[in-house]
Amino acid sequence: MSRPHQPEKPRAAPIFNPPPTPAHQNPIPSSSPAFATPAHPIRPFNAASVPTRGSILPILLPPATLRPLAFRTFTKKYSLTLTSSALQDLATFVGRHCGTGWREEGLAERVLEEVARSWKNRNGGVIVDGDGDSLKEILKSLEGSMNGGRIVASRELSRKNSLVLGSSQEVDVSHTRLGLRPQVLGREDSESSLGVSTLDMEDEEEDESLRSPRKWLKVIDAFEQPRLVYNVGKKHFDIETSKPSLLPQQSHKTQVFRNRYNLIYQRLLRNESFQTPTFGTSKVPSLIRQSSSFMTTQQSYKITPIANLLGRSGSNHMLLGLLTISPSGTLAINDLTGSIALDLTHAKPIPEDSAWFTPGMIVLVDGTYEEDDNSTGTLGGTGGVGGTIGGKFIGFFIGGPPCERRAVTLGVGGTNGEGDVTAGGGFGWVDFLGVGSERAVGSKMRKLEQRWIKHPARDEEGAGNGRIIVLGEVNLDQPHTLQALKKLLGIYASEPEEDTPMTFVFMGNFVQHAIMARGGSGGSIEYKEYFDALASTLSDYPTLLQAATFVFVPGDNDGWTSSFSAGAVTPLPRKGIPEMFTSRIKRAFAAANAEAEKERRGKTDGEAVWTSNPARLSLFGPTHEIVLFRDNMSGRLRRSAIKFSSKLEKDEDMGMSPVAEPSNVPEPTPGDETLSSDLHAARKLVKTILDQGYLSPFGMAIRPVLWDYTCSLQVYPLPTAMVLCDTEAPAFCVTYEGCHVMNPGSVVAPGRRGVAKWVEYNIRHKVGKVREALF
Incomplete structure (x- = not known):
């Protein structure tokens, strides 16, 4: 808020100013004959001009004495919990600066109020810890x-604290666990936590730049995504503090394997099929569903560690582990305790x-x-837990770990996970993408989505600005590709x-072959010319x-990796295409935005974003998470999959459980x-x-990954949508456990002359459809 303008004091005319004092008459002489006298006389020191600072008498305030007042302020008023270390720091600060x-005089109450308000502004969570x-x-x-x-100047202090999180590049571990305030939500005049307390909709309407839904769209590069590791002891996620390396x-x-296993194991323990009932049953659990619904509800599965198989020959067990190929060439299964032939x-x-x-899956x-008979159940050649167990495990039934809905993972109730966070658990406080946690900003972001995304009329299905157009396998070295693009872009430009x-x-891939590794075919020069044609x-x-x-x-054929x-x-993830090849496209966007009308209000300029593979789109914070993977x-699954010799009888129901079966998938007519x-x-x-919760469920010899960046390959919690561009699979749009998966295929339909194919995703309805057009 600007201060009111104060009129300047009237100045005397220059004729009435006293004549300047000659240098030789200056009462303050020069310090040395070699230096001239100052142009203006040095004013004498005036003690009255210095602002006085009130003096206090510091005291030693015990934390127990301050506890009742701190409890009323932090817990009753702001719903915060103070640790003993935080109470000690507050008592020391109040005793030193407030005194007797x-x-x-109520000085401590004002200090505690300001500290609690500042903590809320930083969105530090519900626990105020003094160790951080x-x-x-x-x-x-x-x-x-x-x-x-x-x-x-308390208001200036509140403004300062409200911007600390948005400007800081380093995030504390507790902040990541309890939810971060997204940088895009930072407001200079905010005095309360935008994620936890309020989001004044009337104030947002004043900012015209936030009226565009694209202002809430964020492209998250795989190398910029928060690196979270599941902590088994504390049962929550910690941020990896070490610096990643290639x-x-x-x-x-x-x-990498340990984190994958722990994620799936804790997911299984929350599944109803793996929870011990209050009353037992004498029937041995199996993966086969029983014909009686009563028996199904009371039986539960139990996972046995591989190391606990020793001395239990002939007994039935259920194992959770990683399929691998042993050094002898046979199939084996591994967990965190050991390995056994399968x-x-x-x-x-x-x-x-x-x-x-396939090997590489859990x-x-x-x-x-x-x-x-020879090993008598001992650890073959290792002599301790963690080695290969003698003998073998004969599997009768094999299945993937049951998938978990996004709403269950985040602990969100209501229809389609659009309600408030429930008290039943979940990771609603965890900020998986660095855009704010579900508990912090989820409900507010849904209100903004309903306000700014245009809802199409019934007779205009598919119209509206809440759409994402996905084009797969844009081979620029094919002449028909640019023709298909012109037809496709012309359809949307006419709206x-x-x-x-x-x-x-x-x-x-933007080229059919890795031309940058073929020497005499033109290399990088030819590669850049293809993007110049796309810019045109x-x-x-x-x-x-x-x-x-x-x-x-x-894709895999694009630079620089293909060279x-x-x-x-x-290796996954892989970086985006270098800027030296895409400069002409960026100039095309700059020229188009320069020609746009300057008086457009509530709209933002278009832009081109060159991201990694995989990448994520976040729209309205955690409300929409869309995975992009090529x-x-x-x-690769067909080439490396295990082939089963036996087949099931048609009249036998082999469903694992209601949770494990595909749900919300298009059924046959x-x-x-x-x-x-x-x-x-x-x-x-x-x-x-989606059952694996991992984008590369293969052995590292088949599909290598960068060990320090595997967090970007995790599909947990399930996203709201996923684009899985696979040209060897048919184009489809399928919903499984609330996650809508789309495959656009190739933009030029293979085997069909003059047909362009793409996917149009409706953000509001969270559903996509495969579209075609003749060119």
């Missing part, structure tokens, strides 16, 4: 505003032919342990400007460039006894990936 008047740096920074800032035991230590490879000769997948099983196996889609996603095509549709965000996701991989699989995964081959392949692929 801390109680009678947050409370110390608040007290240090408050110390400069204390005068005579009272707080001066060449880490060998122990980080073990940590015999799946008579195993049956559950449900039948509904998912892939699976559930139900079977019998048989000791080796009204207010109905322009929010985002266009272009997914590689985009320039023909300036209205789209002005009102939409274009996101480009690379040394020669088109083979590259990989021909179905072909009445009268059809079997699913179409394309829909079956889509369901099989989607169930495999």
